[in-house]
Amino acid sequence: MSAKRLLAPEIPGWLAAMLPFERYAIEIDGMKLHVMEQGSGQPVLMLHGNPTWGFLYRKIAAELRNSGLRLVMPDLIGLGLSHKPRESAAHTLFNHARWISELLDALELDRMIFVGQDWGGPIGLRAIADKPERLRGLVVLNTVVTPPREGFRPTKFHRFARMPVISDLVFRGFGFPQNAIGRAGGTGKLTKDEERAYRWPLRRLADRTAPLALARMVPNEQSHPSIAELEKCRSLVEGFRGPSAIVWGERDPVLGRLRRHTERTIPDARVTITQAGHFLQEQVPREIAAAVRDVAQR
Numbered sequence: 001m002s003a004k005r006l007l008a009p010e011i012p013g014w015l016a017a018m019l020p021f022e023r024y025a026i027e028i029d030g031m032k033l034h035v036m037e038q039g040s041g042q043p044v045l046m047l048h049g050n051p052t053w054g055f056l057y058r059k060i061a062a063e064l065r066n067s068g069l070r071l072v073m074p075d076l077i078g079l080g081l082s083h084k085p086r087e088s089a090a091h092t093l094f095n096h097a098r099w100i101s102e103l104l105d106a107l108e109l110d111r112m113i114f115v116g117q118d119w120g121g122p123i124g125l126r127a128i129a130d131k132p133e134r135l136r137g138l139v140v141l142n143t144v145v146t147p148p149r150e151g152f153r154p155t156k157f158h159r160f161a162r163m164p165v166i167s168d169l170v171f172r173g174f175g176f177p178q179n180a181i182g183r184a185g186g187t188g189k190l191t192k193d194e195e196r197a198y199r200w201p202l203r204r205l206a207d208r209t210a211p212l213a214l215a216r217m218v219p220n221e222q223s224h225p226s227i228a229e230l231e232k233c234r235s236l237v238e239g240f241r242g243p244s245a246i247v248w249g250e251r252d253p254v255l256g257r258l259r260r261h262t263e264r265t266i267p268d269a270r271v272t273i274t275q276a277g278h279f280l281q282e283q284v285p286r287e288i289a290a291a292v293r294d295v296a297q298r
Contacts, residue, residue: 003027003106008034009081015197018058021073028102031083034075035103041068042136042296043109047100048073048281049118049143050214051178053080055197056117056281063289069113069296074103076123078210080201091213093229097126104134113137113295115288117281118255119214121145122226125233132236137295138244138266141288142255142280145237145265147219147230154220155254161215171212178202178211186252186277194282237265243298244269245291247284249276270294 008023009032021036036054038061048056054073061071075082077099078091085091100123103109114135116124121143128135154162161167170176181187182195190198202208219226246269248259255278263271272291276283 002108006032011081012200014193015200018193018197019055021061025082026103026106028077028099028106031077031085031099033077033083033099033103034081035107036073038065038071038073039067040070043070043072043107043112044115044292044296045104045109045112045124046071046073046115047117047120047124048076048079049120051079051181051202051211052118052198052279053082053201055080056279057115059285060115060281060288060292063285064292067293067296069292072107072109074100075201076100076120076210078213084207084209086206086209088209088213088216091210091217093122093126093217093226096123097129097229100124100127101130104128104131110134111136113139113292115139115141115292116143117141118143118278119217122230122233125236126229129232129236132239135236135240136242137298138237138240138242138269139288139291139295140244140246140262140266140269142249142252142278144230144233144255144258145262146234147227150222152219154218157254158215158218158220161212161218162220167212171215172205172208175199175202175208176211181279186249186254187279188277188283190282234265240266243295245272245295246270247272247274247280247288247291249274249278249280249283251275252278252280254278 005024025032
């Protein structure tokens, strides 16, 4: 039985005007998880990563209006308009996947297409891994679907996130990276209201635990707790035989270099290579929407 839908958090008028969706909250482990929806028909779960929220998918949703698809765009716990735990230890890949798995149960999402970017990729894949029959189609956007290889070296961004004191100061005190998202080169040109929309959910200092905690969820050694969960993502993806697609932003300074590895892991995927950055939903929404339609039709 589907869970009771609760009232969504209020948002200012300038932000509501950019989000013409049904909005509601679902209670998960005593926390309210914010969800936006559009349309009806075959479900499509679209998960963002760090430090964004469901707002990131608004352009793809516009392209898919009247497509016969039910788009479900949640905000990860700690980000967007969802509950924001203040304990960094709450943010593990296992926990985030469990919360999304409970959301899938609550919304009775089965035979769905999954679209994942950044941390949304492994969180969604790990959530589905325990019930792989839920997955009918897969669209991968600049994310990881396997653990890193032996001898890997974290990116500069992730090495910085582990520096004592200064990383806390920059991530929490200065609101990094959400306060610089429009200047980071990974989004294309944003309007002032779009930049403000990315900052707004994390405008309070006390709510800024997740961006740093999620950056530290990226493995820095083979003993990192995310490794075992990423292995389960790998097993799901390598065993999946349904329709799949990859849409990749080559100018992504964080994950751009992983495209060929991702192609090898999902060899049957139809691949679209773009010159977008890390937040490619902002720059190439038509290409992403086309991939979703293609997977839905196959």
